[in-house]
Amino acid sequence: MVSLGRREILHEVDLTVRPGEIVGLIGETGSGKTTLARSLLGLNRIERGSARVAGVDVAGLRGRALREFRRAGAVQYVFQDPLQSLDPDLPVGRSVGEAWEVRGAADVAGRVAEALVRVGLDPDLAARLPSEVSGGQRQRAAIARAMITSPRLLLCDEPVSALDASSRTAVLELLLDLRSSVGQLFISHDLGSVAGVTDRIAVLYQGRIVEEGPTAQVIGEPQHPYTHLLVGSAPTLGGESMSRHDRAALRAQL
Ligand SMILES: Nc1ncnc2c1ncn2[C@@H]1O[C@H](COP(=O)(O)OP(=O)(O)OP(=O)(O)O)[C@@H](O)[C@H]1O
Ligand SMILES: [Mg+2]
Incomplete structure (x- = not known):
């Protein structure tokens, strides 16, 4: 209840x-x-x-x-609005890789690139701001961020x-x-x-x-x-x- x-x-x-x-x-x-x-x-x-x-x-x-x-x-949450999980002021890759960065993982950039490819995105997207990608790409990036902790x-x-x-x-x-x-x-x-x-x-x-x-x-x-x-x-x-x-x-x- x-x-x-x-x-x-x-x-x-x-x-x-x-x-x-x-x-x-x-x-x-x-x-x-x-x-x-x-x-x-x-x-x-x-x-x-x-x-x-x-x-x-x-x-x-x-x-x-x-x-x-x-x-x-x-457990990870995927919101209707991906900006609830992607920081609008940070390049997409930073938001996607945040959990790895916090844990001090090696080669965060390489892992982020892999995570983006896994959701069908071009790894170059990591450098762009959320406002510089399409709504569909933003939602895929939010899903990539959710998946990196192997939920x-x-x-x-x-x-x-x-x-x-x-x-x-x-x-x-x-x-x-x-x-x-x-x-x-x-x-x-x-x-x-x-x-x-x-x-x-x-x-x-x-x-x-x-x-x-x-x-x-x-x-x-x-x-x-x-x-x-x-x-x-x-x-x-x-x-x-x-x-x-x-x-x-x-x-x-x-
Ligand atoms: N923080 C809150 N404090 C008090 N009541 C709330 C709070 N959040 C939601 N509610 C109430 O709880 C009930 C369920 O809300 P909930 O957001 O879970 O519905 P939902 O099924 O997700 O609706 P929607 O399809 O519109 O997203 C509603 O009556 C809502 O007004
Ligand atoms: Mg709801």
């Missing part, structure tokens, strides 16, 4: 992301998706329950242990929502490529993106997981009225899109 201020935001959340898989987390705005992801980094306190990542229960960590856990980078879990919170269609496809393909290296929680409003990359989907509704299963099953045979609503209103997924009348009727059931 997670509360923010006096409100209980998350309850009855039981979710597993196994190595090598991408789990989609969908749910309407305010349902608690970001709160859930932040809890896995210890940024929101879990009051009841546990959150195990790579053998560590994040819910039980406090103070220094929590800071060390975060610094070790077993066990990548929390991707609307990672492609701010990108144009071609950058979106490229970043989705990159996340799929990285799947064998890192388990991912992929948060999105856009069921099209979720359907394209995930192995399983969990549906969060008012702080509860109301449905969870293999992607094809959740999209093909949605059980919960909210999932129906989502699938029905995604034009490329649900066949005929729902009429406004159907949608209103479903809303009334929620």
Whole structure:
């Protein structure tokens, strides 16, 4: 259970992301998706329950242990806006290599170049400022930064929502490529993106997981009225899109 201020935001959340898989987390705005992801980094306190990542229960960590856990980078966050992880005043390569620099690693520049190539970027990009590269390139660089600590879990919170269609496809393909290296929680409003990359989907509704299963099953045979609503209103997924009348009727059931 997670509360923010006096409100209980998350309850009855039981979710597993196994190595090598991408789990989609969908749910309407305010349902608690970001709160859930932040809890896995210890940024929101879990009051009841546990959150195990790579053998560590994040819910039980406090103070220094929590800071060390975060610094070790077993869990990394990929934000909708890559400028939340790339310093706008530093060349991209400096932000990407920061964790290595902090640890005093040898040949940081060479490692950064490798990390950039791994996400499909030209290593020369390291010298440019974030404002001097495209939105898609910025997001790839943010992913490169996240990957350098060899995380066990990548929390991707609307990672492609701010990108144009071609950058979106490229970043989705990159996340799929990285799947064998890192388990991912992929948060999105856009069921099209979720359907394209995930192995399983969990549906969060008012702080509860109301449905969870293999992607094809959740999209093909949605059980919960909210999932129906989502699938029905995604034009490329649900066949005929729902009429406004159907949608209103479903809303009334929620
Ligand atoms: N720092 C905070 N203090 C108090 N309440 C908060 C705080 N952050 C978020 N909330 C509330 O918690 C609930 C869940 O918010 P959250 O950001 O997790 O939703 P979300 O599913 O990520 O939404 P979106 O799709 O818009 O990103 C909302 O009702 C929100 O208003
Ligand atoms: Mg959010």
